[in-house]
């Protein structure tokens with residue numbers, strides 16, 4: 001299944017918000033790069049010798065049809081990765097990594113524009129794109145949204161950890177955001193709606209500018225589109241990361257912040273690469289911190 005949806009009552013207790021998970025293909029990395037207790041360059045290099053890949057990981061984007069607009073969180077993979085020589089503009093190590101150390105499975109008809117049309121949304125009707133970070137499996141669909149505002153943490157836009165601007169389409173309407181507000185225990189937030197129920201907040205570690213996106217619904221339930229802060233709900237609890245994490249310690253702190261918040265409010269955790277996302281959204285399964 002590559003589409004899942006849920007209608008929730010908005011934070012004002014009246015309006016409805018519809019959340020769609022849209023899958024844009026899948027990817028895999030080498031087994032020891034997928035899960036390591038010592039993320040970093042050395043672990044990444046060691047993983048090059050692995051013969052086995054880890055499990056296929058789905059790539060989810062999230063469409064939020066909200067009274068204030070239609071928001072898309074991340075844009076997924078592009079089938080351009082299948083083109084011979086697509087990565088040739090990158091530096092030698094990055095090119096080698098994408099060509100020899102990763103596997104992709106995405107067809108043109110699995111890209112985000114097709115997925116949006118399947119749920120009756122024309123890509124040009126998206127109000128705003130919201131990016132958790134700039135890795136290729138989150139920005140691959142940007143090419144389908146010329147002129148539409150693309151919101152990204154200013155730190156992420158400046159640092160571009162593990163991002164490849166040479167692959168970005170031209171003519172994008174990037175709008176870097178300063179995260180200067182606060183929500184509950186979370187600092188470095190930015191409210192994306194007037195009703196303050198859609199929030200970008202800083203969850204650094206995977207990249208220095210990585211963010212997670214929270215939708216607050218009626219009854220104080222948070223739908224948390226966690227990007228790659230952890231690849232799955234289990235990994236969030238167990239603090240398991242991939243080798244390519246930029247700052248391991250910061251990533252642990254980001255996970256702890258989410259877990260601490262889950263002690264105070266109901267959080268349905270929906271990261272980009274979790275095979276459990278469909279069930280979790282359908283059943284409102286919350287992070288169980290006890």
Ligand SMILES: [Zn+2]
Nearest residue numbers: 133135206228
């Ligand atoms: Zn990433």
